[in-house]
Amino acid sequence: MLWVFRTCLCLLFAHCATSEVFLHTKDANQVLARHRRANSVFEELKKGDMERECREERCSYEEAREIFEDVQKTNEFWNVYVDGDACLSNPCLNKGLCKDAVGKYTCSCPELFRGYNCEIAIPQLCEDKNGGCDHFCKVDQKKGTALCSCAKGYNLAADKKTCTSDDPFKCGHVFPKGTRSITIHRPTENATNTGNGTSPINVSLDTLDVNTVKTNSSAKKNTNDTESQGDSWFGLIDPSIIVEEEPVLPVSCGVTRIVNGEECPPGECPWQALLMNEDKMGFCGGTILNEYFILSAAHCMNLSRSIIVIL
Structure with a gap:
């Protein structure tokens, strides 16, 4: 009976000793998960293999270049292969575009933003497209913003940037066709040298022919000569014309004509x-x-x- 006990004890010790020295195949594959393949005879003449050279083994930049045979594609792969893709977390703010590199990344910032991560907003001051102002631009040092102003004869619009003319007949503005009524003052038949009686004549601008309006310079010498000037529309030397409605400039071929001026x-x-x-x-x-x-x-x-x- 004793010899049976000794035999079992020896077998137990032998099993424990062998379990510490040797590992099962499954456990061994966890340490050496991949088996390297041996180089073939003409390995250097073949095109580079990504799976073998860079996945199963640690490849160099030169080996990666032989695989892609393109510098740009090699750099894009190498930047991620060495230290991972730094752009996965999208570090660029304000819709900036991220480009990965070895040990770093760069951000292409949109307009009006700057900084390593496009985190700094650039105010649109006067140096940049005149601050968006139509006429004059001035920087408000306290607020760090652009203040717009307009030249004489123009008003600042509601957007605080556009300038609009306050001239009713501003250049380039075409007015619609229309008529206006004017009043021409002339002496009545009973008017004398000391009187100032006038009678208004309402005519339409379309029916008024400027060529028919005549004055006689001899009226300066004698006001009584006005009775003999039958071809004159009015007897005053300097007749006053009162505009009762807003004047409308004539329009020809869609272009406004400027008459007289200042x-x-x-x-x-x-x-x-x-x-x-x-x-x-x-x-x-x-x-x-x-x-x-x-x-x-x-x-x-x-x-x-x-x-x-x-x-």
């Missing part, structure tokens, strides 16, 4: 030039294009044999 004070219109003849009489105007050219109307070129330009 004199520009000296220095207020630096783009204008005066064309003078040999007698130093101004006969036309022009617009300065550059230091060599003046733009003027075509008919002005035939009004004088020599033209003097006054700026």
Whole structure:
């Protein structure tokens, strides 16, 4: 009976000893999970294999380049292969585009943002497209914003950037066709030199022919001569015309015609030039294009044999 006990005890010790030295196949594969394949005879002549060279083994940059045979694709793979993809967490803010690199990443920031992660907002100041202002731009140092202002004759719109003209007949604005009623004052038949009686005449602008409106310079000498001027519409030397409605400029071919206009004070219109003849009489105007050219109307070129330009 004793020898049976000793035999069992020896077998138990033998089993424990062998279990510590040798591992089962399943356990051994957990340590050596992949088996390397031996190189074939013409291995160097074959195209690189991604699975064998970079998945089963640790490949170098040169081996990766041989696999892709393209520098850009190799760099894109290598940046992720070495230390992982840093752009997976989307570190770029404000819709910036992330590009991974070895040990770092770069962000391509959209307009008006900067910083390593596009976290800094850039205020649109005057140096950038005039701050969005139509005319003048000034930086508010306290608020760090752009303040817009307009030139004389213009008003700042509700958006605080656009300038609109306060001129009812501003350049480039086409007014609709229409008529206006005007009142022409002239003396009545019983008016005398000491009287100022007038009778209004309401006419339409469309029916009023400027060529039929005549005045006689001899009326300056004797006001009684007005009785003999039957072809005159009115007898006053300087008749006053009262506009009862808003004036409407004539429209021709969709382009507004500017009639008369206003004199520009000296220095207020630096783009204008005066064309003078040999007698130093101004006969036309022009617009300065550059230091060599003046733009003027075509008919002005035939009004004088020599033209003097006054700026």
